Amino acid sequence: MSNELTLDKADGHTPTVGEPLLQLSGLQKHFPVMDGFLFKRQVGAVHAVDGVDLTVHANESVGLVGESGCGKSTLGRLVTRLYEPTAGTITYAGQDISHANRKQLAPIRSEIQMIFQDPYSSLNPRQTVGAIIGAPMEINGINPPGGVQKKVQELLETVGLNPEHYNRFPHEFSGGQRQRIGVARALSLSPKLIVADEPVSALDVSIQAQVVNLLQQLQKDLGIAFLFIAHDLAIVRHFSQRVAVMYLGKIVEIADRKSLYESPRHPYTHALLSAVPEADPDDNRERIRLVGDVPSPINPPSGCRFRTRCWKAQDKCATEEPPLVQLSGNVDGHLTACHFPEEGGLAAVPEQRDAE
Amino acid sequence: MTTQAKPEETAAPGGSSSFLSVRDLSVRFSTEDGVVRAVDNLSFEVERGTTLGIVGESGSGKSVTNLAILGLHNPANTEITGSIKLAGQELVGAPNRELEKLRGHTMSMIFQDPLTALSPFHTIGAQIGETYRKHTGASKKEARERSIEMLTKVGIPQPTTRVDDFPHQFSGGMRQRAMIAMSLVCNPALVIADEPTTALDVTVQAQILDLLQELQQEMGTAIILITHDLGVVAKTAKDIMVMYAGRAVERGTVREVLKTPKHPYTWGLLSSMPNLTGPVDVPLRPVRGTPPSLINPPTGCPFNPRCDHMEQVIGGKCTTERPPLAPEAGHATACHLSAGQKQEIFIDQIQPRLG
Numbered sequence: 001m002s003n004e005l006t007l008d009k010a011d012g013h014t015p016t017v018g019e020p021l022l023q024l025s026g027l028q029k030h031f032p033v034m035d036g037f038l039f040k041r042q043v044g045a046v047h048a049v050d051g052v053d054l055t056v057h058a059n060e061s062v063g064l065v066g067e068s069g070c071g072k073s074t075l076g077r078l079v080t081r082l083y084e085p086t087a088g089t090i091t092y093a094g095q096d097i098s099h100a101n102r103k104q105l106a107p108i109r110s111e112i113q114m115i116f117q118d119p120y121s122s123l124n125p126r127q128t129v130g131a132i133i134g135a136p137m138e139i140n141g142i143n144p145p146g147g148v149q150k151k152v153q154e155l156l157e158t159v160g161l162n163p164e165h166y167n168r169f170p171h172e173f174s175g176g177q178r179q180r181i182g183v184a185r186a187l188s189l190s191p192k193l194i195v196a197d198e199p200v201s202a203l204d205v206s207i208q209a210q211v212v213n214l215l216q217q218l219q220k221d222l223g224i225a226f227l228f229i230a231h232d233l234a235i236v237r238h239f240s241q242r243v244a245v246m247y248l249g250k251i252v253e254i255a256d257r258k259s260l261y262e263s264p265r266h267p268y269t270h271a272l273l274s275a276v277p278e279a280d281p282d283d284n285r286e287r288i289r290l291v292g293d294v295p296s297p298i299n300p301p302s303g304c305r306f307r308t309r310c311w312k313a314q315d316k317c318a319t320e321e322p323p324l325v326q327l328s329g330n331v332d333g334h335l336t337a338c339h340f341p342e343e344g345g346l347a348a349v350p351e352q353r354d355a356e
Numbered sequence: 357m358t359t360q361a362k363p364e365e366t367a368a369p370g371g372s373s374s375f376l377s378v379r380d381l382s383v384r385f386s387t388e389d390g391v392v393r394a395v396d397n398l399s400f401e402v403e404r405g406t407t408l409g410i411v412g413e414s415g416s417g418k419s420v421t422n423l424a425i426l427g428l429h430n431p432a433n434t435e436i437t438g439s440i441k442l443a444g445q446e447l448v449g450a451p452n453r454e455l456e457k458l459r460g461h462t463m464s465m466i467f468q469d470p471l472t473a474l475s476p477f478h479t480i481g482a483q484i485g486e487t488y489r490k491h492t493g494a495s496k497k498e499a500r501e502r503s504i505e506m507l508t509k510v511g512i513p514q515p516t517t518r519v520d521d522f523p524h525q526f527s528g529g530m531r532q533r534a535m536i537a538m539s540l541v542c543n544p545a546l547v548i549a550d551e552p553t554t555a556l557d558v559t560v561q562a563q564i565l566d567l568l569q570e571l572q573q574e575m576g577t578a579i580i581l582i583t584h585d586l587g588v589v590a591k592t593a594k595d596i597m598v599m600y601a602g603r604a605v606e607r608g609t610v611r612e613v614l615k616t617p618k619h620p621y622t623w624g625l626l627s628s629m630p631n632l633t634g635p636v637d638v639p640l641r642p643v644r645g646t647p648p649s650l651i652n653p654p655t656g657c658p659f660n661p662r663c664d665h666m667e668q669v670i671g672g673k674c675t676t677e678r679p680p681l682a683p684e685a686g687h688a689t690a691c692h693l694s695a696g697q698k699q700e701i702f703i704d705q706i707q708p709r710l711g
């Protein structure tokens with residue numbers, strides 16, 4: 001096998017803290033919609049991800065929030081190359097992996113790992129915990145010093161499980177413990193980037209906090225970069241240094257967490273934040289009630305995609321798509337895609353638009 | 357539709373003034389491994405036109421309690437003791453024929469996952485109308501009109517055409533609206549909402565909670581809102597009951613429980629939730645450990661294996677004696693710590709964490 005076939009492992013030129021590890025540019029994923037009798041032909045496409053630019057630096061956690069159906073999970077799967085992008089590029093540690101084939105990807109796959117949402121369906125019920133966590137090492141032909149079993153037991157200890165549970169099956173564990181097994185599996189190849197797709201949303205509040213603390217500890221200790229996908233804005237704020245807000249396949253606002261949560265400029269970010277219920281009876285923030293649902297990604301609205309639910313929408317929004325740029329008055333790196341941005345600061349709340 | 361006579365509403369014999377009164381309710385399931393005490397000596401009351409929020413982890417008995425109210429447990433392996441009185445009528449041990457008349461008519465339920473709770477083979481209109489026809493004997497045409505009226509009420513656009521749609525043609529938020537329409541079609545006096553917004557996005561969650569509140573004000577329904585999200589109850593409920601291992605550990609008004617919580621478990625729940633304004637670089641403070649087995653619950657206070665304040669109790673009663681929910685009325689907790697200790701710990705240790 002010639003060496004040209006595979007991409008290099010990033011070990012030689014590992015990006016250090018602050019350097020870009022993963023770069024997405026103009027990334028698109030369209031799923032075809034087929035119709036027709038006998039002869040199927042494509043009649044349209046679901047624009048799941050439609051032109052996303054995003055950079056994840058080494059040892060950084062980037063949060064990705066948005067409503068269901070906005071394409072955040074698809075984006076996560078594109079990054080791990082479980083999907084083939086329709087257009088755009090994915091650059092990992094300086095190498096273009098957007099259309100790399102299975103063989104070329106092999107050395108990089110071990111560096112990008114994924115933690116799945118549902119700890120019940122993401123673990124094989126017929127395999128023992130040892131087999132589940134050891135599988136990535138076996139597949140990649142890695143023989144850690146002291147053997148696979150020793151490594152697995154170390155990993156179990158790292159994620160706060162008893163190493164003696166090596167021979168148990170997933171059904172013997174609770175939801176939080178299962179999610180820890182999923183984390184241990186993702187860690188088994190010492191990844192540099194972990195895509196965590198709603199890792200805690202299936203868990204109870206107290207267990208959720210345990211897993212978030214574990215992930216945060218691992219990020220600090222092992223220097224792993226995270227793409228943290230979630231719909232819970234409070235958890236994303238707690239976990240991620242930078243946060244991107246997605247709406248219908250596009251990023252509408254991205255900023256460091258302080259800037260985004262304290263002075264959101266995009267009306268959608270503002271509405272999302274105002275809808276988060278806080279456990280405080282004196283919480284008098286005004287709520288912006290968004291009307292209706294997310295439009296269909298098969299026929300996304302022209303111009304700005306949020307205009308159908310936006311209370312500020314004008315004619316310009318329907319004709320011209322707002323670019324993702326840094327608006328005046330924003331700190332560096334705070335990009336917003338809106339023609340008529342908010343003033344910033346949660347105090348300025350516009351009047352809500354009534355239901356039609 | 358306020359003309360329907362509800363004879364059981366008019367009088368409340370038995371002296372109890374509350375609309376729904378649950379007294380010493382215990383629910384036990386016999387399984388191969390032993391008897392599961394899912395609910396153990398639970399008492400609470402709900403007044404007409406108010407909302408009670410029941411908060412707790414999975415397996416704390418929230419849903420089991422409410423299925424017991426509706427009489428939906430399988431009598432073959434379930435033992436229910438105690439008393440559940442709905443407007444004076446005893447529901448524990450009532451014949452199924454009686455309960456059938458009440459379910460959907462006087463009391464109804466909104467389920468968590470509208471996709472599995474709705475039948476994929478029947479139109480939305482047929483499913484809403486079915487309940488109405490069963491309880492009022494209305495014709496198909498009347499039921500359809502009533503369905504359209506309900507869909508309008510819950511804010512579904514173009515109800516006259518959407519009434520003939522199937523559930524898969526609705527989005528998640530609209531399905532939950534249809535579920536609400538279905539549960540309110542006979543103007544029930546009690547609605548049990550079991551995690552009605554857990555499967556929904558925050559923006560849709562806000563819409564649904566507002567809708568429930570509006571409908572409650574309009575119709576004076578009593579609502580039991582089951583959730584694990586303290587944020588959801590903060591806005592919508594009047595009273596909160598925190599459940600742990602099948603028992604109530606804290607009970608009071610929303611303000612009392614969220615502003616001056618007194619039970620270590622409530623403290624744990626509050627400090628394990630990140631919020632939008634708190635400090636970000638400190639780790640969360642979850643309740644350590646996992647919920648207890650309900651087959652062999654810990655002796656004494658069921659929370660003792662996870663409690664951080666056990667050594668402060670004089671005499672070590674936590675492992676031997678089960679604390680009662682005291683006082684009888686008002687803001688009550690089931691904990692051996694003295695009132696002064698609770699206040700001290702909360703102000704010194706818990707409040708700073710909450711930000």
